[in-house]
Amino acid sequence: MPAAQKTTTESTTTRMLDIAERLVQTRGFNGFSYADVAGELGVTKASLHYHFAAKADLGEAIVERYSARFMQALEQIDASARDDVAKLEAYANLYAEVMRGERMCLCGMLAAEFETLPAPIGASVVSFFDTNVVWLAHVLKDGRAAGTLTFDGAADDAARALLGALQGAMLLARPYGDVARFQATTAHTLGALTAPAGAR
Amino acid sequence: MPAAQKTTTESTTTRMLDIAERLVQTRGFNGFSYADVAGELGVTKASLHYHFAAKADLGEAIVERYSARFMQALEQIDASARDDVAKLEAYANLYAEVMRGERMCLCGMLAAEFETLPAPIGASVVSFFDTNVVWLAHVLKDGRAAGTLTFDGAADDAARALLGALQGAMLLARPYGDVARFQATTAHTLGALTAPAGAR
DNA sequence: GTCTATAGGCAGATAGAC
């Protein structure tokens, strides 16, 4: 009787995704196995295969969920941030939260492994980046128009540079196990985009 | 009689390193096998094990050689670049060359896999980044003093941000198979550091 | 230095009982 399920209890599928997602973000898609996930959850590999027939299916589900959550977070920022500078800070904070969990951005990690990924996963990763660039470019464009942000050239290029800077900051902070390193780098990068106080 | 060897012919060890290095830069340390290298070279796996007893040894040798070459390139830049702006451009061009080979920076790739790496390899990766930050910070500091470069805050922070921006640009350009994307992002990033013509 | 042969383990995946 599904209607009687406690909605506060995570489904097995969800718990599998949670564990596998963390493993991808820390060890990479090629760095974990069904045995890792099953062992941590306390079930057998066969049980995992019941929920996700192949590892590629599990990977797809992870990226889809991660992307959906991220897009929701972007909408949340659009709805609540008071100006474009605050939007960028909130955006950077999304990644800071990821780092606090001692993880890399899921799609940043998968980007490194791109050549070895099942095609559907690779396509989803590219789509994630595309969406982020569009969102960032919009914020940057508006901010420049409003006089709160400063940068040269096309907003698209600035958006790609900013996304790259944040992904790169995560990539480099992890070997040092150092969230502060990410924070300092991010503050520097955002500071370079923020118009001098006198100009606002 | 080793003295009679043709020095123009690459040694087997060197060819093994060349192939394995490319595989790590494209597929990651966890994304290639001894069979891949041996097959491409036309020898057996056992032969590979004669030269590099364990995969960790092969990995170490790859990083050591890569780092040594990179440090030589930095010395070359110091010796030949006419000013600090030219040094940064030459530095970025090192990575552009990597991208033209459809590769990721070796250490950037290994940074993603950090948690799964044998400890000595991880230590070498960290050392690579440390050295790069020191070099970049020096260039940035000198450039700011000379009035050819502009940035706020500590040169160390700016150096970490720049290294992260370049590594991130590589990470994001590869899924698009797009060197131009890397070039555009890099130009944007360096442009933000370059003092306006009027100030020089 | 390179080979054949093989060990021992783990990977992803499936069949079928419960």
Place this chain on the structure above:
DNA sequence: GTCTATCTGCCTATAGAC
């Protein structure tokens, strides 16, 4: 949905002949 059992294949690594 989860289990046991198993398959097949690839992985890293080694032994020993040439």
